Amino acid sequence: xxxxxxxxxxxxxxxxLSAVKEFMRLLPNEKIVYFGDTGRVPYxxxxxxxxxxxxTQDAAFLMRHGVKMVVAACGTVSSVAGELLxxxxxxxxxxxxxxxxxxxxxxxxxxxxxxxxxxxxxxxHSYKLRIQRLMPEAQVFxxxxxxxxxxxxxxxxxxxxxxxxxVVRRYMAQLKExxxxxxxxxxxxxxxxxxxxxxxxxxxxxxxxSGYETALYAAKxxxxxxxxxxxxxxxxxxxxVSDTPEGxxxxxxxxxxxxxxxxxxxxxxxxx
Amino acid sequence: xxxxxxxxxxxxxxxxLSAVKEFMRLLPNEKIVYFGDTGRVPYxxxxxxxxxxxxTQDAAFLMRHGVKMVVAACGTVSSVAGELLxxxxxxxxxxxxxxxxxxxxxxxxxxxxxxxxxxxxxxxHSYKLRIQRLMPEAQVFxxxxxxxxxxxxxxxxxxxxxxxxxVVRRYMAQLKExxxxxxxxxxxxxxxxxxxxxxxxxxxxxxxxSGYETALYAAKxxxxxxxxxxxxxxxxxxxxVSDTPEGxxxxxxxxxxxxxxxxxxxxxxxxx
Numbered sequence: 001x002x003x004x005x006x007x008x009x010x011x012x013x014x015x016x017l018s019a020v021k022e023f024m025r026l027l028p029n030e031k032i033v034y035f036g037d038t039g040r041v042p043y044x045x046x047x048x049x050x051x052x053x054x055x056t057q058d059a060a061f062l063m064r065h066g067v068k069m070v071v072a073a074c075g076t077v078s079s080v081a082g083e084l085l086x087x088x089x090x091x092x093x094x095x096x097x098x099x100x101x102x103x104x105x106x107x108x109x110x111x112x113x114x115x116x117x118x119x120x121x122x123x124x125h126s127y128k129l130r131i132q133r134l135m136p137e138a139q140v141f142x143x144x145x146x147x148x149x150x151x152x153x154x155x156x157x158x159x160x161x162x163x164x165x166x167v168v169r170r171y172m173a174q175l176k177e178x179x180x181x182x183x184x185x186x187x188x189x190x191x192x193x194x195x196x197x198x199x200x201x202x203x204x205x206x207x208x209x210s211g212y213e214t215a216l217y218a219a220k221x222x223x224x225x226x227x228x229x230x231x232x233x234x235x236x237x238x239x240x241v242s243d244t245p246e247g248x249x250x251x252x253x254x255x256x257x258x259x260x261x262x263x264x265x266x267x268x269x270x271x272x
Numbered sequence: 273x274x275x276x277x278x279x280x281x282x283x284x285x286x287x288x289l290s291a292v293k294e295f296m297r298l299l300p301n302e303k304i305v306y307f308g309d310t311g312r313v314p315y316x317x318x319x320x321x322x323x324x325x326x327x328t329q330d331a332a333f334l335m336r337h338g339v340k341m342v343v344a345a346c347g348t349v350s351s352v353a354g355e356l357l358x359x360x361x362x363x364x365x366x367x368x369x370x371x372x373x374x375x376x377x378x379x380x381x382x383x384x385x386x387x388x389x390x391x392x393x394x395x396x397h398s399y400k401l402r403i404q405r406l407m408p409e410a411q412v413f414x415x416x417x418x419x420x421x422x423x424x425x426x427x428x429x430x431x432x433x434x435x436x437x438x439v440v441r442r443y444m445a446q447l448k449e450x451x452x453x454x455x456x457x458x459x460x461x462x463x464x465x466x467x468x469x470x471x472x473x474x475x476x477x478x479x480x481x482s483g484y485e486t487a488l489y490a491a492k493x494x495x496x497x498x499x500x501x502x503x504x505x506x507x508x509x510x511x512x513v514s515d516t517p518e519g520x521x522x523x524x525x526x527x528x529x530x531x532x533x534x535x536x537x538x539x540x541x542x543x544x
Contacts, residue, residue: 039322040312045425047516050311150422153317163442166435244319270542 006031008062013041015188016073017255022215032237039242044118055081075187079126096210099217101130114175117186159195242269278303280334285313287460288345289527294487304509311514316390327353347459351398368482371489373402386447389458431467514541
């Protein structure tokens with residue numbers, strides 16, 4: 001494995017781009033290969049068995065590019081297929097659960113931590129189990145927010161949008177009542193709702209962004225293993241998707257804050 | 273082709289069950305084979321190319337069961353892949369667009385017809401084109417309602433739910449302002465929001481249910497071609513899905529109004 005190889009990042013769709021954005025900021029000289037499974041998104045409402053099958057195909061696609069590390073920038077994949085990927089891949093792997101749980105434990109003051117994610121993520125209790133291993137006295141409150149992904153993918157994300165505010169309140173009311181001081185945004189789509197969530201939860205509550213924490217952690221792993229690139233040139237990521245690029249390019253612009261036109265390639269993920 | 277063969281019905285997921293329910297009521301002695309592509313739902317946000325590929329696989333699966341007719345009980349498939357299926361299948365085919373457009377034209381009094389559906393359905397203008405062929409003076413107003421599918425699949429459908437009411441108003445306000453007297457529910461999920469839509473649009477507006485109209489039409493086609501079964505026994509449908517059955521069984525109960533436990537089989541649709 002050469003340090004010149006790319007870092008492979010995948011997600012069920014677009015959410016993982018919030019991690020890619022951090023990679024580009026933290027490690028501008030690293031080549032990133034991103035796969036978004038836009039032909040089969042969302043994963044969060046599917047069964048464990050199907051999520052594992054899809055995640056295995058996604059990682060296999062990245063391995064064909066000779067990546068030096070695989071990052072599942074997806075709360076659902078990390079929660080349901082994380083152990084499977086970690087034990088089967090021949091390169092370092094990280095999902096979003098471990099780095100994010102670690103940060104939440106570090107920042108909480110009252111030991112009351114909220115976790116929001118897809119139905120599959122919350123059903124797996126992945127964050128809760130990890131947090132309680134790190135901090136046995138922590139109290140963890142979990143809430144599935146299945147409509148959040150649809151809100152983000154349809155652009156209904158503004159803090160002043162009445163629908164956004166109502167849906168946020170519907171899902172977050174119990175966490176607020178439970179007095180959490182830290183909330184894990186356990187799905188990489190959720191940072192786009194950060195303002196609306198923060199408005200409702202109040203300033204005293206810290207929101208922990210799983211994409212951001214994961215990029216930080218992956219950079220640390222690569223550094224420790226001597227796998228950081230010694231290139232001095234700024235690299236551009238390569239983007240692959242399983243549906244046609246057009247839809248992806250327009251929404252991806254929202255995540256990355258730049259024009260994505262003609263930078264995305266479609267592949268047949270069912271062949272992996 | 274024998275009249276004793278089954279009728280094949282498919283949908284991207286659950287919505288087509290609203291048509292199955294009508295088939296069971298209208299044609300209790302017909303065997304129904306249903307496929308719901310729950311491993312790849314939703315179709316309505318995907319590209320035309322991907323929708324055509326998925327629809328072709330879905331129909332190929334039904335053909336393996338020797339069905340005497342294929343029904344795409346899905347607004348998105350009918351709109352995007354209807355011509356492809358009609359020209360390539362060796363048995364009679366119907367989607368939801370033609371039967372539903374026909375009924376809308378028959379019931380409108382003021383010639384102002386609203387069409388609601390997924391982004392793909394509305395982007396195809398399938399209903400509008402069909403209506404204007406049947407009634408050139410009709411005025412058709414189209415509205416994509418991408419969040420409706422998520423509301424239905426998450427059970428946020430009650431007429432008194434504030435989120436349901438707000439989302440309905442967001443999407444339907446322009447149609448109301450345009451003075452439509454008829455609205456096509458152009459996605460087979462939408463009948464579950466019928467009460468909330470009707471509350472907002474008012475009693476003077478007729479809602480046309482695409483699943484119901486399609487079942488009526490398919491029964492007519494089979495009768496005309498002498499393909500109705502002469503069985504006198506009540507048949508039970510067979511259900512196949514591409515994700516695990518558990519999730520499907522519970523929500524399918526909502527659509528069919530009966531216990532579905534242990535009646536559903538998982539298949540690998542990518543093999544077709």
